[in-house]
Amino acid sequence: MRPRKGLADYFETALPKIVLGPTLLCALIFVYGFILWTAWLSFTESRLLPRYEFAGLVQYFALFANERWWTALRNLGIFGSLFIALCLVTGLLLAILLDQRIRAEGFLRAIYLYPMALSFIVTGTAWRWILNPGLGFEHLVRQLGFEHFTFDWIVTPGMSIYAVVIAGAWQSTGFVMALFLAGLRGIDDSIIKAAQVDGAGQVRIYRSIIIPSLRPVFFSALIILGHIAIKSFDLVMALTGGGPGFSSDLPATFMYTFAFNRNQIGLGAASAMMMLVTIVAVIVPMMYSETRRQRHG
Amino acid sequence: MAEPYRTQTVGPQLIGRVAIYTLLILFALYYLMPLFVMVTTSLKTLDDIRAGNLVALPREISFDAWMKAWGGACTGVFCGGLKGNFMNSVNFVVPAVIISTLVGAFNGYVLTMWRFKGSDVLFTLLLIGCFIPFQVVLLPMAQTLGWLGIANSIPGLIFVHVVYGLAFTTLFFRNFYVTVPAELTKAARIDGAGFFTIFWRIILPLSPPIIVVCVIWQFTQIWNDFLFGVVFSSGQRQPITVALNNLVNTSTGVKEYNVDMAAAIIAALPTLFVYVVAGKYFLRGLTAGAVKG
Numbered sequence: 226m227r228p229r230k231g232l233a234d235y236f237e238t239a240l241p242k243i244v245l246g247p248t249l250l251c252a253l254i255f256v257y258g259f260i261l262w263t264a265w266l267s268f269t270e271s272r273l274l275p276r277y278e279f280a281g282l283v284q285y286f287a288l289f290a291n292e293r294w295w296t297a298l299r300n301l302g303i304f305g306s307l308f309i310a311l312c313l314v315t316g317l318l319l320a321i322l323l324d325q326r327i328r329a330e331g332f333l334r335a336i337y338l339y340p341m342a343l344s345f346i347v348t349g350t351a352w353r354w355i356l357n358p359g360l361g362f363e364h365l366v367r368q369l370g371f372e373h374f375t376f377d378w379i380v381t382p383g384m385s386i387y388a389v390v391i392a393g394a395w396q397s398t399g400f401v402m403a404l405f406l407a408g409l410r411g412i413d414d415s416i417i418k419a420a421q422v423d424g425a426g427q428v429r430i431y432r433s434i435i436i437p438s439l440r441p442v443f444f445s446a447l448i449i450l451g452h453i454a455i456k457s458f459d460l461v462m463a464l465t466g467g468g469p470g471f472s473s474d475l476p477a478t479f480m481y482t483f484a485f486n487r488n489q490i491g492l493g494a495a496s497a498m499m500m501l502v503t504i505v506a507v508i509v510p511m512m513y514s515e516t517r518r519q520r521h522g
Numbered sequence: 523m524a525e526p527y528r529t530q531t532v533g534p535q536l537i538g539r540v541a542i543y544t545l546l547i548l549f550a551l552y553y554l555m556p557l558f559v560m561v562t563t564s565l566k567t568l569d570d571i572r573a574g575n576l577v578a579l580p581r582e583i584s585f586d587a588w589m590k591a592w593g594g595a596c597t598g599v600f601c602g603g604l605k606g607n608f609m610n611s612v613n614f615v616v617p618a619v620i621i622s623t624l625v626g627a628f629n630g631y632v633l634t635m636w637r638f639k640g641s642d643v644l645f646t647l648l649l650i651g652c653f654i655p656f657q658v659v660l661l662p663m664a665q666t667l668g669w670l671g672i673a674n675s676i677p678g679l680i681f682v683h684v685v686y687g688l689a690f691t692t693l694f695f696r697n698f699y700v701t702v703p704a705e706l707t708k709a710a711r712i713d714g715a716g717f718f719t720i721f722w723r724i725i726l727p728l729s730p731p732i733i734v735v736c737v738i739w740q741f742t743q744i745w746n747d748f749l750f751g752v753v754f755s756s757g758q759r760q761p762i763t764v765a766l767n768n769l770v771n772t773s774t775g776v777k778e779y780n781v782d783m784a785a786a787i788i789a790a791l792p793t794l795f796v797y798v799v800a801g802k803y804f805l806r807g808l809t810a811g812a813v814k815g
Contacts, residue, residue: 240717241636244628248688249644255685256651259659266661275665315549322546325539335801336550339557341808342797343790344746346763350770350786351556354563354779355576365575395556403805456655459748463767477749480657485753490661497657504655 260501266494273488284495294496297474300386304393304475305454311394312450313443316401321431323402324409334406338399345396349463352392353379356464382472385465389457389473392464397453401446408442409435444511451507455500476500564588564784571779587780591788595781597768604785606758607765611745611792614676614761618683619740625684626691626736631725633692634699635707636717645696651689659686660753667754674755682754683744690743691736694807698732699725731803738800739807742793762789 270280288294319337323330340348355361358377366374378384412435420430458477465473467482474482476496484493559576564587566580574581593603633645663682664673672678702725710720751761760768766789770782797804 237716241632241638241641244717245632245641245644248625248629248648248692251685251688252648252651255659255663256654256689257647259662260654262662263658275661319546319549322542325542327542327546333546333550336553338801338805339794339797340553342742342793342804344748344763344793346746346748346767347786347790348556350766350782351560353770354783355556355559360571360779361576365577368575395553399553400808404809407809452653456657458657459763459767462748462752463770466771477655477657480660481749481753484661494661497655497660500655501658504653508653 263494263497266490267498269491271490271494273490275490280491284491287492288495288499291492293471293474294476294479296471297476297479300473301455301475303386304390304457305451307387307390308393308397308454309447309450311390312398312401313446315394315398316446317405317436317439319398319402320405320409323406334399334403337402340396341400343396345457345459346463348392348396349460352388352395353464356388356391379465380469382469385469385473389461389464393453393457393460396460397450401450404442404446405439408439412438448508448511451511452504455504455507476503560783560787564591564780564787566780568776568778568780584780587778587784588788590778591769591781591784595769595778595785596775597765597772600758604762604765604769604788607760607762608788610676610755610759611762614679614683615741615744618680618687618744619737621680622684622687622691622740623733623736625688626693627695627726627729627733628721629688629692630695630697630699631721633696634702635704635720635725645692648689648692651686652693656686656749660749664753674757674759676759678754679750679761682750683747686750687740687744691740694732694736694739695729698729702728734800734803735807738796738803741796742804742807745793 265277266275267284268279268281269276270278270283323334327333356376356379358364358375358380363374363376366376379388416434417430420434425433456477457475458481461467461473461475461478462481467474467478476499480493480496480500483489483496555577562578562580563571563576565583565585566574567582567584567586570581570584591603592605592608594601595603629648633641667673667678667681670678670681672681706724707720710724715723746763747761748763748767751764752767755761755764766785769785
């Protein structure tokens with residue numbers, strides 16, 4: 226098509242690469258390069274200032290000898306599983322209810338979803354006030370006549386992580402609902418009609434046809450929620466500050482505290498690497514199995 | 523799917539309908555409750571808060587807490603409220619959103635209309651940036667911002683948010699442009715139209731829906747960010763989310779819940795406003811960002 230290649234033509238062919246270049250360079254340096262950099266820091270004895278002499282696995286040994294890190298991991302297990310389960314169950318329930326030809330569906334949906342527009346800091350601030358035992362929910366129920374009612378999770382070591390679950394689920398359920406609702410709307414009507422003709426009841430239709438066909442939505446919701454859980458930082462900072470003590474610490478708050486408040490750069494880097502490893506270990510197999518499943522039908 | 527299955531008699535069906543609506547309304551009340559509590563608490567006086575309870579309406583409406591949250595609340599030794607931090611947020615969110623959206627649009631355009639050998643691999647490499655926990659880049663970035671001379675500054679925050687927002691914005695535009703028929707640009711190319719001409723004349727006029735989705739997504743993400751704000755800025759330069767958290771965690775003096783709540787609403791207003799005005803696009807961004815390619 227083009228008889229001669231002048232300088233302008235070369236420029237024209239190179240242009241797409243030139244346009245994409247800065248972004249790729251950014252990704253290469255600020256994502257991949259920085260991961261390697263953090264990995265290197267995690268193999269050093271850096272404290273207040275970064276040092277680059279290789280020191281082996283000392284930081285990882287220190288990390289897994291640290292009681293606080295174990296608390297953070299245990300909390301991640303509790304928070305992650307409950308948060309994901311609550312969001313999935315409530316989200317699916319809301320989506321199914323909303324899918325019953327509801328008047329004002331759009332309005333209700335908007336109410337369930339608005340917490341997603343808020344910062345976790347705002348959510349945390351609001352729930353911190355609601356859950357505080359002095360003047361919050363506990364006080365309200367006591368005023369109603371139940372004088373020995375106690376609900377002080379937020380200030381009780383060992384229970385404060387459950388307070389984080391409440392606030393986290395409140396914020397993210399609407400989003401899961403929206404995903405499920407979109408999934409429900411995408412199901413082929415004819416299968417359901419056929420089942421109805423065969424005399425299957427509604428519960429049966431949901432259990433054997435509709436919910437199984439939402440499998441891909443379950444997967445994406447699971448990946449997103451797992452991702453939110455592992456990265457959770459702001460919510461804990463605003464709701465409990467990791468406290469009482471460090472009883473509601475998560476890996477992300479642990480990393481922040483040690484890397485930036487306690488001048489333990491090496492240990493912070495090691496915990497950050499463990500977070501990355503966790504995300505890779507959770508998400509990659511899930512995505513792999515799901516894409517494989519889709520390919521083989 | 524939205525059809526009711528008319529297999530039951532009227533009586534049980536009516537009960538079913540009532541049950542469904544009751545559940546939906548109860549859930550709606552639950553989701554609205556924190557917002558209600560925030561608004562009413564922010565309009566109460568401290569005496570009113572102590573005398574009443576969580577869901578009681580204010581006995582008299584007072585805007586003192588709002589005034590204080592905006593212009594007089596203390597965190598540490600500084601008593602200027604959140605207005606400076608609110609403006610900080612505006613000052614870095616707006617440029618960061620514009621730049622990341624613009625670059626994302628061009629990237630998406632290249633990745634769909636001007637593919638070259640290896641461009642799909644590069645896209646995948648870029649996409650992984652959506653998944654990493656940012657903790658893994660914080661320490662090197664803190665040092666790099668120092669070297670660049672933009673530590674603890676508005677340009678520094680713009681830089682960080684643009685760099686880590688590009689993966690998302692590129693994804694948005696790429697997934698949108700994939701649906702544009704290739705013939706459209708092929709014909710233009712045969713007519714001799716170049717890279718930028720095609721972009722301005724053909725692609726950009728098709729783009730308003732995805733631009734809105736992308737801008738809303740980026741705005742919400744960056745405005746609500748706490749991690750970068752708390753790590754890369756301090757004192758008067760902090761964004762609103764960080765200032766709110768400091769205010770709430772200030773332990774000196776009497777705990778002023780009304781001021782805390784007013785401050786929280788101030789921090790939430792811009793994104794709530796966007797949600798109310800453009801909820802449809804907000805949802806589209808969530809699901810597009812969620813499904814990730």
